[in-house]
Amino acid sequence: MVGRRLAILKMSSLMVTRSIYRYIGLVHGRLHRTLDGTIKTVTVSRHPDGKYFVSVLVDDGKANLESVPVDRAVGIDVGLTHFAITSDRSKFDNPTKFFVKRQRNLKRKQQKLSRKKKGSQNRKKARLAVAKLHSKIARCREDFLHKLSRKIVNENQVIAVENLNIKGRVKNHNLAKAISDVGWGMFCTMLKYKAESEGKQYIEIDGWFPSSKTCHVWLNRVDHLSLDVRAWTCKHCGTHHDRDVNAAINIRNEALRILALGTSASAWGGDVSLSGKTSVL
Ligand SMILES: [Zn+2]
Structure with a gap:
Protein backbone atom coordinates (compact mmCIF):
# COMPACT_ATOMS: atom_id res chain seq x y z
CA MET A 1 0.00 0.00 0.00
CA ASP A 60 14.22 10.56 5.47
CA GLY A 61 12.80 7.42 7.10
CA LYS A 62 13.53 8.62 10.62
CA ALA A 63 10.61 8.25 13.00
CA ASN A 64 9.62 11.20 15.17
CA LEU A 65 11.50 10.97 18.42
CA GLU A 66 9.63 10.48 21.65
CA SER A 67 9.50 13.58 23.79
CA VAL A 68 12.75 14.23 25.59
CA PRO A 69 13.26 15.10 29.24
CA VAL A 70 12.90 18.73 30.18
CA ASP A 71 16.43 19.88 30.84
CA ARG A 72 16.63 22.86 28.53
CA ALA A 73 13.57 25.04 28.39
CA VAL A 74 13.25 28.53 26.99
CA GLY A 75 10.49 31.12 27.11
CA ILE A 76 10.33 33.72 24.36
CA ASP A 77 8.62 37.07 24.62
CA VAL A 78 7.86 39.42 21.78
CA GLY A 79 9.19 42.91 22.40
CA LEU A 80 8.86 46.38 21.02
CA THR A 81 12.49 47.37 21.26
CA HIS A 82 13.67 43.91 20.24
CA PHE A 83 12.19 41.25 18.02
CA ALA A 84 12.44 38.55 20.67
CA ILE A 85 13.65 38.27 24.25
CA THR A 86 14.41 34.90 25.83
CA SER A 87 14.27 33.70 29.41
CA ASP A 88 18.06 33.25 29.34
CA ARG A 89 18.30 37.01 28.81
CA SER A 90 19.21 37.01 25.12
CA LYS A 91 17.75 39.86 23.13
CA PHE A 92 17.43 39.67 19.37
CA ASP A 93 17.21 42.85 17.38
CA ASN A 94 14.17 43.73 15.39
CA PRO A 95 14.89 42.87 11.75
CA THR A 96 12.94 45.86 10.46
CA LYS A 97 15.90 47.97 11.51
CA PHE A 98 17.97 46.34 8.76
CA PHE A 99 15.24 46.97 6.24
CA VAL A 100 14.72 50.70 6.72
CA LYS A 101 16.93 51.55 3.74
CA ARG A 102 15.21 49.00 1.52
CA GLN A 103 11.77 50.18 2.65
CA ARG A 104 12.67 53.71 1.63
CA ASN A 105 13.88 52.44 -1.71
CA LEU A 106 10.62 50.52 -2.09
CA LYS A 107 8.59 53.64 -1.46
CA ARG A 108 10.56 55.51 -4.11
CA LYS A 109 10.01 52.70 -6.63
CA GLN A 110 6.29 52.63 -5.84
CA GLN A 111 6.01 56.36 -6.44
CA LYS A 112 7.82 55.94 -9.73
CA LEU A 113 5.35 53.21 -10.70
CA SER A 114 2.35 55.39 -9.91
CA ARG A 115 3.60 58.05 -12.31
CA LYS A 116 3.87 55.69 -15.28
CA LYS A 117 1.16 55.68 -17.91
CA LYS A 118 -1.27 52.76 -17.61
CA GLY A 119 -0.61 49.92 -20.01
CA SER A 120 2.80 51.30 -21.02
CA GLN A 121 5.99 49.26 -21.26
CA ASN A 122 7.64 51.52 -18.67
CA ARG A 123 4.85 50.78 -16.23
CA LYS A 124 5.46 47.08 -16.70
CA LYS A 125 9.15 47.59 -15.95
CA ALA A 126 8.44 49.70 -12.88
CA ARG A 127 6.00 47.10 -11.59
CA LEU A 128 8.60 44.35 -11.95
CA ALA A 129 11.13 46.50 -10.05
CA VAL A 130 8.66 46.90 -7.16
CA ALA A 131 7.89 43.16 -7.16
CA LYS A 132 11.60 42.30 -7.11
CA LEU A 133 12.26 44.51 -4.12
CA HIS A 134 9.19 43.16 -2.29
CA SER A 135 10.47 39.62 -2.81
CA LYS A 136 13.95 40.57 -1.67
CA ILE A 137 12.65 42.11 1.56
CA ALA A 138 10.42 39.08 2.23
CA ARG A 139 13.29 36.66 1.61
CA CYS A 140 15.64 38.56 3.93
CA ARG A 141 13.01 38.54 6.67
CA GLU A 142 12.34 34.84 6.19
CA ASP A 143 16.06 34.13 6.29
CA PHE A 144 16.36 36.00 9.61
CA LEU A 145 13.41 34.08 11.08
CA HIS A 146 14.74 30.71 9.85
CA LYS A 147 18.18 31.32 11.37
CA LEU A 148 16.84 32.53 14.72
CA SER A 149 14.27 29.73 15.05
CA ARG A 150 16.92 27.15 14.11
CA LYS A 151 19.29 28.49 16.77
CA ILE A 152 16.60 28.44 19.48
CA VAL A 153 15.38 24.93 18.59
CA ASN A 154 18.95 23.58 18.47
CA GLU A 155 19.71 24.91 21.93
CA ASN A 156 16.52 23.83 23.72
CA GLN A 157 14.22 20.89 24.39
CA VAL A 158 11.18 22.93 25.36
CA ILE A 159 10.24 26.13 23.54
CA ALA A 160 7.46 28.27 24.97
CA VAL A 161 5.98 31.36 23.35
CA GLU A 162 3.08 33.62 24.04
CA ASN A 163 0.15 33.04 21.72
CA LEU A 164 -0.43 36.61 20.60
CA ASN A 165 -3.93 37.50 19.75
CA ILE A 166 -2.89 40.02 17.12
CA LYS A 167 -6.46 41.20 16.52
CA GLY A 168 -6.78 42.04 20.20
CA ARG A 169 -3.75 44.30 19.99
CA VAL A 170 -4.78 46.33 16.98
CA LYS A 171 -6.03 49.05 19.33
CA ASN A 172 -2.43 50.09 19.85
CA HIS A 173 -1.49 51.09 16.33
CA ASN A 174 2.28 51.03 16.70
CA LEU A 175 2.39 47.68 18.43
CA ALA A 176 0.18 46.16 15.75
CA LYS A 177 2.48 47.53 13.09
CA ALA A 178 5.56 46.29 14.88
CA ILE A 179 4.10 42.80 15.24
CA SER A 180 2.97 42.50 11.65
CA ASP A 181 6.25 43.96 10.37
CA VAL A 182 8.48 41.42 11.97
CA GLY A 183 6.36 38.37 11.27
CA TRP A 184 5.91 36.97 14.75
CA GLY A 185 3.31 34.50 13.48
CA MET A 186 5.69 33.16 10.86
CA PHE A 187 8.41 32.88 13.51
CA CYS A 188 6.15 30.81 15.80
CA THR A 189 5.19 28.52 12.91
CA MET A 190 8.89 27.92 12.20
CA LEU A 191 9.64 27.22 15.88
CA LYS A 192 6.73 24.79 16.01
CA TYR A 193 7.61 22.65 12.99
CA LYS A 194 11.34 22.71 13.70
CA ALA A 195 10.77 21.66 17.31
CA GLU A 196 8.24 18.96 16.48
CA SER A 197 10.33 17.43 13.70
CA GLU A 198 12.99 16.77 16.34
CA GLY A 199 10.62 15.46 18.99
CA LYS A 200 10.97 18.63 21.05
CA GLN A 201 8.11 20.41 22.82
CA TYR A 202 6.61 23.58 21.46
CA ILE A 203 4.10 25.21 23.79
CA GLU A 204 1.96 28.28 23.31
CA ILE A 205 0.88 30.11 26.44
CA ASP A 206 -2.34 32.03 26.19
CA GLY A 207 -1.87 35.72 25.52
CA TRP A 208 -4.00 36.65 28.51
CA PHE A 209 -1.49 35.08 30.89
CA PRO A 210 -0.07 38.10 32.78
CA SER A 211 3.55 37.40 31.86
CA SER A 212 4.74 40.99 32.08
CA LYS A 213 2.92 41.97 35.24
CA THR A 214 3.90 38.98 37.36
CA CYS A 215 7.13 38.90 39.37
CA HIS A 216 8.76 35.58 38.44
CA VAL A 217 10.29 35.25 41.91
CA TRP A 218 7.26 35.76 44.14
CA LEU A 219 4.50 35.32 41.57
CA ASN A 220 2.71 38.39 42.85
CA ARG A 221 1.07 40.55 40.25
CA VAL A 222 1.24 44.30 39.79
CA ASP A 223 -2.01 45.95 38.78
CA HIS A 224 -0.78 48.13 36.03
CA LEU A 225 2.34 48.32 33.91
CA SER A 226 2.13 50.69 30.98
CA LEU A 227 3.93 49.85 27.74
CA ASP A 228 6.64 52.46 28.20
CA VAL A 229 7.82 50.95 31.49
CA ARG A 230 10.83 48.90 30.44
CA ALA A 231 11.99 47.92 33.94
CA TRP A 232 10.38 47.73 37.37
CA THR A 233 11.13 46.72 40.94
CA CYS A 234 8.96 44.22 42.78
CA LYS A 235 7.60 45.63 46.03
CA HIS A 236 7.54 42.22 47.69
CA CYS A 237 10.97 40.79 47.00
CA GLY A 238 12.82 43.84 45.73
CA THR A 239 13.91 42.15 42.52
CA HIS A 240 14.62 44.59 39.73
CA HIS A 241 13.02 43.24 36.56
CA ASP A 242 13.77 43.90 32.94
CA ARG A 243 10.19 43.91 31.68
CA ASP A 244 10.73 41.58 28.71
CA VAL A 245 13.14 39.16 30.38
CA ASN A 246 10.76 38.78 33.34
CA ALA A 247 7.92 38.05 30.93
CA ALA A 248 10.00 35.46 29.06
CA ILE A 249 10.91 33.73 32.35
CA ASN A 250 7.23 33.61 33.31
CA ILE A 251 6.37 32.12 29.91
CA ARG A 252 9.04 29.43 30.39
CA ASN A 253 7.95 28.65 33.95
CA GLU A 254 4.30 28.43 32.94
CA ALA A 255 5.22 25.96 30.16
CA LEU A 256 7.19 23.84 32.65
CA ARG A 257 4.21 23.85 35.03
CA ILE A 258 1.97 22.65 32.22
CA LEU A 259 4.43 19.88 31.32
CA ALA A 260 4.80 18.84 34.98
CA LEU A 261 1.04 18.62 35.37
CA GLY A 262 0.84 16.61 32.18
CA THR A 263 -2.24 18.54 31.16
CA SER A 264 -2.89 21.81 29.48
CA ALA A 265 -4.48 23.21 32.65
CA SER A 266 -2.99 26.61 33.27
CA ALA A 267 -2.21 27.75 36.78
CA TRP A 268 -3.84 31.00 35.78
CA GLY A 269 -7.08 29.49 34.55
CA GLY A 270 -6.55 30.67 31.01
CA ASP A 271 -6.43 28.73 27.75
CA VAL A 272 -3.25 27.02 26.81
CA SER A 273 -2.49 25.20 23.63
CA LEU A 274 -0.08 22.32 23.59
CA SER A 275 1.40 21.55 20.20
CA GLY A 276 -1.32 23.40 18.44
CA LYS A 277 -4.22 21.83 20.34
CA THR A 278 -6.12 24.43 22.27
CA SER A 279 -7.99 23.50 25.39
CA VAL A 280 -10.41 25.88 26.99
CA LEU A 281 -10.99 25.50 30.71
ZN1 LIG B 1 8.88 39.87 43.52
Missing part, protein backbone atom coordinates in the same frame (compact mmCIF):
# COMPACT_ATOMS: atom_id res chain seq x y z
CA VAL A 2 2.71 2.40 1.02
CA GLY A 3 4.78 1.62 -2.04
CA ARG A 4 1.81 2.29 -4.24
CA ARG A 5 1.08 5.66 -2.69
CA LEU A 6 4.69 6.70 -3.20
CA ALA A 7 4.52 5.71 -6.85
CA ILE A 8 1.51 7.94 -7.36
CA LEU A 9 3.23 10.84 -5.65
CA LYS A 10 6.31 10.41 -7.80
CA MET A 11 4.17 10.42 -10.87
CA SER A 12 2.38 13.59 -9.86
CA SER A 13 5.68 15.36 -9.24
CA LEU A 14 6.83 14.25 -12.67
CA MET A 15 3.64 15.61 -14.13
CA VAL A 16 4.30 18.97 -12.49
CA THR A 17 7.80 19.00 -13.92
CA ARG A 18 6.48 18.18 -17.40
CA SER A 19 3.89 20.92 -17.35
CA ILE A 20 6.60 23.39 -16.34
CA TYR A 21 8.83 22.24 -19.18
CA ARG A 22 5.97 23.00 -21.49
CA TYR A 23 5.68 26.58 -20.27
CA ILE A 24 9.21 27.73 -19.52
CA GLY A 25 11.56 25.00 -20.69
CA LEU A 26 14.64 23.91 -18.74
CA VAL A 27 15.80 26.26 -15.99
CA HIS A 28 18.97 26.51 -13.99
CA GLY A 29 18.31 25.92 -10.32
CA ARG A 30 20.18 26.47 -7.10
CA LEU A 31 19.98 23.55 -4.69
CA HIS A 32 20.11 24.73 -1.07
CA ARG A 33 20.83 21.29 0.38
CA THR A 34 21.19 17.74 -0.84
CA LEU A 35 18.01 15.67 -0.84
CA ASP A 36 18.35 12.68 1.46
CA GLY A 37 15.48 10.19 1.28
CA THR A 38 12.33 9.64 -0.72
CA ILE A 39 10.76 12.63 -2.43
CA LYS A 40 7.14 12.88 -1.27
CA THR A 41 5.88 16.08 -2.86
CA VAL A 42 7.26 18.81 -5.07
CA THR A 43 5.71 22.26 -4.98
CA VAL A 44 6.61 24.83 -7.59
CA SER A 45 5.69 28.44 -7.00
CA ARG A 46 6.29 31.54 -9.04
CA HIS A 47 6.87 34.81 -7.23
CA PRO A 48 5.69 38.13 -8.67
CA ASP A 49 9.29 39.06 -9.51
CA GLY A 50 9.40 36.18 -11.98
CA LYS A 51 11.55 33.84 -9.88
CA TYR A 52 10.56 30.20 -9.46
CA PHE A 53 10.86 28.35 -6.17
CA VAL A 54 10.65 24.61 -5.81
CA SER A 55 10.08 23.10 -2.41
CA VAL A 56 10.62 19.38 -2.09
CA LEU A 57 9.25 17.34 0.82
CA VAL A 58 11.52 14.39 1.57
CA ASP A 59 10.87 11.41 3.84
Whole structure:
Protein backbone atom coordinates (compact mmCIF):
# COMPACT_ATOMS: atom_id res chain seq x y z
CA MET A 1 0.00 0.00 0.00
CA VAL A 2 2.71 2.40 1.02
CA GLY A 3 4.78 1.62 -2.04
CA ARG A 4 1.81 2.29 -4.24
CA ARG A 5 1.08 5.66 -2.69
CA LEU A 6 4.69 6.70 -3.20
CA ALA A 7 4.52 5.71 -6.85
CA ILE A 8 1.51 7.94 -7.36
CA LEU A 9 3.23 10.84 -5.65
CA LYS A 10 6.31 10.41 -7.80
CA MET A 11 4.17 10.42 -10.87
CA SER A 12 2.38 13.59 -9.86
CA SER A 13 5.68 15.36 -9.24
CA LEU A 14 6.83 14.25 -12.67
CA MET A 15 3.64 15.61 -14.13
CA VAL A 16 4.30 18.97 -12.49
CA THR A 17 7.80 19.00 -13.92
CA ARG A 18 6.48 18.18 -17.40
CA SER A 19 3.89 20.92 -17.35
CA ILE A 20 6.60 23.39 -16.34
CA TYR A 21 8.83 22.24 -19.18
CA ARG A 22 5.97 23.00 -21.49
CA TYR A 23 5.68 26.58 -20.27
CA ILE A 24 9.21 27.73 -19.52
CA GLY A 25 11.56 25.00 -20.69
CA LEU A 26 14.64 23.91 -18.74
CA VAL A 27 15.80 26.26 -15.99
CA HIS A 28 18.97 26.51 -13.99
CA GLY A 29 18.31 25.92 -10.32
CA ARG A 30 20.18 26.47 -7.10
CA LEU A 31 19.98 23.55 -4.69
CA HIS A 32 20.11 24.73 -1.07
CA ARG A 33 20.83 21.29 0.38
CA THR A 34 21.19 17.74 -0.84
CA LEU A 35 18.01 15.67 -0.84
CA ASP A 36 18.35 12.68 1.46
CA GLY A 37 15.48 10.19 1.28
CA THR A 38 12.33 9.64 -0.72
CA ILE A 39 10.76 12.63 -2.43
CA LYS A 40 7.14 12.88 -1.27
CA THR A 41 5.88 16.08 -2.86
CA VAL A 42 7.26 18.81 -5.07
CA THR A 43 5.71 22.26 -4.98
CA VAL A 44 6.61 24.83 -7.59
CA SER A 45 5.69 28.44 -7.00
CA ARG A 46 6.29 31.54 -9.04
CA HIS A 47 6.87 34.81 -7.23
CA PRO A 48 5.69 38.13 -8.67
CA ASP A 49 9.29 39.06 -9.51
CA GLY A 50 9.40 36.18 -11.98
CA LYS A 51 11.55 33.84 -9.88
CA TYR A 52 10.56 30.20 -9.46
CA PHE A 53 10.86 28.35 -6.17
CA VAL A 54 10.65 24.61 -5.81
CA SER A 55 10.08 23.10 -2.41
CA VAL A 56 10.62 19.38 -2.09
CA LEU A 57 9.25 17.34 0.82
CA VAL A 58 11.52 14.39 1.57
CA ASP A 59 10.87 11.41 3.84
CA ASP A 60 14.22 10.56 5.47
CA GLY A 61 12.80 7.42 7.10
CA LYS A 62 13.53 8.62 10.62
CA ALA A 63 10.61 8.25 13.00
CA ASN A 64 9.62 11.20 15.17
CA LEU A 65 11.50 10.97 18.42
CA GLU A 66 9.63 10.48 21.65
CA SER A 67 9.50 13.58 23.79
CA VAL A 68 12.75 14.23 25.59
CA PRO A 69 13.26 15.10 29.24
CA VAL A 70 12.90 18.73 30.18
CA ASP A 71 16.43 19.88 30.84
CA ARG A 72 16.63 22.86 28.53
CA ALA A 73 13.57 25.04 28.39
CA VAL A 74 13.25 28.53 26.99
CA GLY A 75 10.49 31.12 27.11
CA ILE A 76 10.33 33.72 24.36
CA ASP A 77 8.62 37.07 24.62
CA VAL A 78 7.86 39.42 21.78
CA GLY A 79 9.19 42.91 22.40
CA LEU A 80 8.86 46.38 21.02
CA THR A 81 12.49 47.37 21.26
CA HIS A 82 13.67 43.91 20.24
CA PHE A 83 12.19 41.25 18.02
CA ALA A 84 12.44 38.55 20.67
CA ILE A 85 13.65 38.27 24.25
CA THR A 86 14.41 34.90 25.83
CA SER A 87 14.27 33.70 29.41
CA ASP A 88 18.06 33.25 29.34
CA ARG A 89 18.30 37.01 28.81
CA SER A 90 19.21 37.01 25.12
CA LYS A 91 17.75 39.86 23.13
CA PHE A 92 17.43 39.67 19.37
CA ASP A 93 17.21 42.85 17.38
CA ASN A 94 14.17 43.73 15.39
CA PRO A 95 14.89 42.87 11.75
CA THR A 96 12.94 45.86 10.46
CA LYS A 97 15.90 47.97 11.51
CA PHE A 98 17.97 46.34 8.76
CA PHE A 99 15.24 46.97 6.24
CA VAL A 100 14.72 50.70 6.72
CA LYS A 101 16.93 51.55 3.74
CA ARG A 102 15.21 49.00 1.52
CA GLN A 103 11.77 50.18 2.65
CA ARG A 104 12.67 53.71 1.63
CA ASN A 105 13.88 52.44 -1.71
CA LEU A 106 10.62 50.52 -2.09
CA LYS A 107 8.59 53.64 -1.46
CA ARG A 108 10.56 55.51 -4.11
CA LYS A 109 10.01 52.70 -6.63
CA GLN A 110 6.29 52.63 -5.84
CA GLN A 111 6.01 56.36 -6.44
CA LYS A 112 7.82 55.94 -9.73
CA LEU A 113 5.35 53.21 -10.70
CA SER A 114 2.35 55.39 -9.91
CA ARG A 115 3.60 58.05 -12.31
CA LYS A 116 3.87 55.69 -15.28
CA LYS A 117 1.16 55.68 -17.91
CA LYS A 118 -1.27 52.76 -17.61
CA GLY A 119 -0.61 49.92 -20.01
CA SER A 120 2.80 51.30 -21.02
CA GLN A 121 5.99 49.26 -21.26
CA ASN A 122 7.64 51.52 -18.67
CA ARG A 123 4.85 50.78 -16.23
CA LYS A 124 5.46 47.08 -16.70
CA LYS A 125 9.15 47.59 -15.95
CA ALA A 126 8.44 49.70 -12.88
CA ARG A 127 6.00 47.10 -11.59
CA LEU A 128 8.60 44.35 -11.95
CA ALA A 129 11.13 46.50 -10.05
CA VAL A 130 8.66 46.90 -7.16
CA ALA A 131 7.89 43.16 -7.16
CA LYS A 132 11.60 42.30 -7.11
CA LEU A 133 12.26 44.51 -4.12
CA HIS A 134 9.19 43.16 -2.29
CA SER A 135 10.47 39.62 -2.81
CA LYS A 136 13.95 40.57 -1.67
CA ILE A 137 12.65 42.11 1.56
CA ALA A 138 10.42 39.08 2.23
CA ARG A 139 13.29 36.66 1.61
CA CYS A 140 15.64 38.56 3.93
CA ARG A 141 13.01 38.54 6.67
CA GLU A 142 12.34 34.84 6.19
CA ASP A 143 16.06 34.13 6.29
CA PHE A 144 16.36 36.00 9.61
CA LEU A 145 13.41 34.08 11.08
CA HIS A 146 14.74 30.71 9.85
CA LYS A 147 18.18 31.32 11.37
CA LEU A 148 16.84 32.53 14.72
CA SER A 149 14.27 29.73 15.05
CA ARG A 150 16.92 27.15 14.11
CA LYS A 151 19.29 28.49 16.77
CA ILE A 152 16.60 28.44 19.48
CA VAL A 153 15.38 24.93 18.59
CA ASN A 154 18.95 23.58 18.47
CA GLU A 155 19.71 24.91 21.93
CA ASN A 156 16.52 23.83 23.72
CA GLN A 157 14.22 20.89 24.39
CA VAL A 158 11.18 22.93 25.36
CA ILE A 159 10.24 26.13 23.54
CA ALA A 160 7.46 28.27 24.97
CA VAL A 161 5.98 31.36 23.35
CA GLU A 162 3.08 33.62 24.04
CA ASN A 163 0.15 33.04 21.72
CA LEU A 164 -0.43 36.61 20.60
CA ASN A 165 -3.93 37.50 19.75
CA ILE A 166 -2.89 40.02 17.12
CA LYS A 167 -6.46 41.20 16.52
CA GLY A 168 -6.78 42.04 20.20
CA ARG A 169 -3.75 44.30 19.99
CA VAL A 170 -4.78 46.33 16.98
CA LYS A 171 -6.03 49.05 19.33
CA ASN A 172 -2.43 50.09 19.85
CA HIS A 173 -1.49 51.09 16.33
CA ASN A 174 2.28 51.03 16.70
CA LEU A 175 2.39 47.68 18.43
CA ALA A 176 0.18 46.16 15.75
CA LYS A 177 2.48 47.53 13.09
CA ALA A 178 5.56 46.29 14.88
CA ILE A 179 4.10 42.80 15.24
CA SER A 180 2.97 42.50 11.65
CA ASP A 181 6.25 43.96 10.37
CA VAL A 182 8.48 41.42 11.97
CA GLY A 183 6.36 38.37 11.27
CA TRP A 184 5.91 36.97 14.75
CA GLY A 185 3.31 34.50 13.48
CA MET A 186 5.69 33.16 10.86
CA PHE A 187 8.41 32.88 13.51
CA CYS A 188 6.15 30.81 15.80
CA THR A 189 5.19 28.52 12.91
CA MET A 190 8.89 27.92 12.20
CA LEU A 191 9.64 27.22 15.88
CA LYS A 192 6.73 24.79 16.01
CA TYR A 193 7.61 22.65 12.99
CA LYS A 194 11.34 22.71 13.70
CA ALA A 195 10.77 21.66 17.31
CA GLU A 196 8.24 18.96 16.48
CA SER A 197 10.33 17.43 13.70
CA GLU A 198 12.99 16.77 16.34
CA GLY A 199 10.62 15.46 18.99
CA LYS A 200 10.97 18.63 21.05
CA GLN A 201 8.11 20.41 22.82
CA TYR A 202 6.61 23.58 21.46
CA ILE A 203 4.10 25.21 23.79
CA GLU A 204 1.96 28.28 23.31
CA ILE A 205 0.88 30.11 26.44
CA ASP A 206 -2.34 32.03 26.19
CA GLY A 207 -1.87 35.72 25.52
CA TRP A 208 -4.00 36.65 28.51
CA PHE A 209 -1.49 35.08 30.89
CA PRO A 210 -0.07 38.10 32.78
CA SER A 211 3.55 37.40 31.86
CA SER A 212 4.74 40.99 32.08
CA LYS A 213 2.92 41.97 35.24
CA THR A 214 3.90 38.98 37.36
CA CYS A 215 7.13 38.90 39.37
CA HIS A 216 8.76 35.58 38.44
CA VAL A 217 10.29 35.25 41.91
CA TRP A 218 7.26 35.76 44.14
CA LEU A 219 4.50 35.32 41.57
CA ASN A 220 2.71 38.39 42.85
CA ARG A 221 1.07 40.55 40.25
CA VAL A 222 1.24 44.30 39.79
CA ASP A 223 -2.01 45.95 38.78
CA HIS A 224 -0.78 48.13 36.03
CA LEU A 225 2.34 48.32 33.91
CA SER A 226 2.13 50.69 30.98
CA LEU A 227 3.93 49.85 27.74
CA ASP A 228 6.64 52.46 28.20
CA VAL A 229 7.82 50.95 31.49
CA ARG A 230 10.83 48.90 30.44
CA ALA A 231 11.99 47.92 33.94
CA TRP A 232 10.38 47.73 37.37
CA THR A 233 11.13 46.72 40.94
CA CYS A 234 8.96 44.22 42.78
CA LYS A 235 7.60 45.63 46.03
CA HIS A 236 7.54 42.22 47.69
CA CYS A 237 10.97 40.79 47.00
CA GLY A 238 12.82 43.84 45.73
CA THR A 239 13.91 42.15 42.52
CA HIS A 240 14.62 44.59 39.73
CA HIS A 241 13.02 43.24 36.56
CA ASP A 242 13.77 43.90 32.94
CA ARG A 243 10.19 43.91 31.68
CA ASP A 244 10.73 41.58 28.71
CA VAL A 245 13.14 39.16 30.38
CA ASN A 246 10.76 38.78 33.34
CA ALA A 247 7.92 38.05 30.93
CA ALA A 248 10.00 35.46 29.06
CA ILE A 249 10.91 33.73 32.35
CA ASN A 250 7.23 33.61 33.31
CA ILE A 251 6.37 32.12 29.91
CA ARG A 252 9.04 29.43 30.39
CA ASN A 253 7.95 28.65 33.95
CA GLU A 254 4.30 28.43 32.94
CA ALA A 255 5.22 25.96 30.16
CA LEU A 256 7.19 23.84 32.65
CA ARG A 257 4.21 23.85 35.03
CA ILE A 258 1.97 22.65 32.22
CA LEU A 259 4.43 19.88 31.32
CA ALA A 260 4.80 18.84 34.98
CA LEU A 261 1.04 18.62 35.37
CA GLY A 262 0.84 16.61 32.18
CA THR A 263 -2.24 18.54 31.16
CA SER A 264 -2.89 21.81 29.48
CA ALA A 265 -4.48 23.21 32.65
CA SER A 266 -2.99 26.61 33.27
CA ALA A 267 -2.21 27.75 36.78
CA TRP A 268 -3.84 31.00 35.78
CA GLY A 269 -7.08 29.49 34.55
CA GLY A 270 -6.55 30.67 31.01
CA ASP A 271 -6.43 28.73 27.75
CA VAL A 272 -3.25 27.02 26.81
CA SER A 273 -2.49 25.20 23.63
CA LEU A 274 -0.08 22.32 23.59
CA SER A 275 1.40 21.55 20.20
CA GLY A 276 -1.32 23.40 18.44
CA LYS A 277 -4.22 21.83 20.34
CA THR A 278 -6.12 24.43 22.27
CA SER A 279 -7.99 23.50 25.39
CA VAL A 280 -10.41 25.88 26.99
CA LEU A 281 -10.99 25.50 30.71
ZN1 LIG B 1 8.88 39.87 43.52
